[in-house]
Structure formats: C-alpha cells, structure tokens
Amino acid sequence: MRMPLSGALEVAMTRNSAVAAVYREASRRLLSRSISTLARSMEDQRRESGKELEALRSVFGSLIELDLDLADPDALRSPIVAPAIEDAAALLAAMERWESEDFELLAAIAGAAIAGTAIAEAALPASTEVAERVAALAEQARKRASWAQDHLDLLGISG
Numbered sequence: 001m002r003m004p005l006s007g008a009l010e011v012a013m014t015r016n017s018a019v020a021a022v023y024r025e026a027s028r029r030l031l032s033r034s035i036s037t038l039a040r041s042m043e044d045q046r047r048e049s050g051k052e053l054e055a056l057r058s059v060f061g062s063l064i065e066l067d068l069d070l071a072d073p074d075a076l077r078s079p080i081v082a083p084a085i086e087d088a089a090a091l092l093a094a095m096e097r098w099e100s101e102d103f104e105l106l107a108a109i110a111g112a113a114i115a116g117t118a119i120a121e122a123a124l125p126a127s128t129e130v131a132e133r134v135a136a137l138a139e140q141a142r143k144r145a146s147w148a149q150d151h152l153d154l155l156g157i158s159g
Contacts (some may be wrong), residue, residue: 001067005130006061006109009069011077012102013053018080019098020046029085035092038151040094042144049137060126066112077127092152099145106138130132 017047023043030036083090113131 001070001073005064005066005113006057007068007111008105008112009053009057012105012109013050015080015098015102015105016046016050016053019102020050022080022082023095024127025082026085026091026096028090030088031086032088035088035128035151035155038147039091039095042099042147045140045144049140049146052133052137056130060130062128063126064113064121066102066109067115068108068112070108089152089155092148092155095148096145099141099148103138103141104144106134106141110135110138 011020023039023046027036027040027043030039083094085091110131113127114132
C-alpha cells in the first residue's frame with residue numbers, strides 16, 4: 001500500500017484518538033481499580049503518542065512517500081468498537097488487540113520510512129529520524145499490549 005507519510009500518520013492518529021477515548025471512558029466507569037488504573041495510564045500514554053504523531057506529520061509528513069507492508073490494511077481503518085465497558089475481560093482483550101494492531105501499523109511505518117522515497121532532498125536524513133521516533137511509539141504499543149494481556153491473564157486466574 002503506497003501513501004505519503006502524512007496519510008499513514010493520519011491513520012495512526014485517528015486510531016490513537018479513538019482508542020484513547022475508549023480508555024478514558026473505561027477509566028471512569030470500571031469498578032475494578034487495577035483495570036481502571038491501567039486504562040487511565042494507557043490513555044495518558046496515548047495522548048502523548050498523539051502529540052508525537054502530530055509533530056511528525058506536521059514536520060515530515062509531506063517529505064516522504066511510503067510503501068507500507070501490512071497484513072490487513074483495511075482492518076486498521078475500520079472503526080474502533082468498544083465492548084461493554086462493564087465486561088472487563090472483553091475490554092482487556094480489545095485493548096490487547098488494539099495495541100497489537102497499532103504496534104503492527106507503527107512498526108510498518110517505521111520500516112517504510114527507512115526505505116521510503118524522498119519527495120524532497122531534505123527528507124533523506126529525516127527518514128532515519130522519523131523511523132526512530134515511530135519505532136519508539138511502536139515499542140510503547142507493544143508494551144501496552146503486554147500489560148493488557150497480563151491483566152487479562154490475572155483476571156482469568158482469579159475468576
């Protein structure tokens with residue numbers, strides 16, 4: 001899938017905002033203190049990730065053309081549908097899935113930025129910077145997926 005860096009970052013930003021909104025709502029409505037704390041922490045991290053994605057898009061978005069290698073590109077554009085927030089297991093499973101999907105998307109953007117086509121000469125050194133910064137965001141998503149899975153595992157043990 002070929003697209004400008006700005007388009008790929010826009011997809012990531014849209015998903016990021018939608019997932020952060022679900023996390024915000026979950027942190028307010030869940031009765032489980034540990035899961036609501038997790039959701040609040042993940043929402044805070046998503047807010048910071050959104051700022052970083054916006055900064056990358058505004059500075060580098062029009063400089064690089066990407067060829068993204070995604071398993072299912074359409075799945076990443078589909079709307080975020082939250083399970084019933086009262087169902088902690090379903091919410092944690094969705095959190096793990098969303099974070100894993102975002103890891104895949106961000107890792108693909110980082111990899112494609114290195115191999116990307118420079119639209120402007122200034123993009124050559126920028127490709128490396130974009131790749132490093134997006135790879136850091138991908139690693140954060142991977143960690144959040146792991147946290148959600150750990151909470152889901154603990155919920156299964158206690159239930």
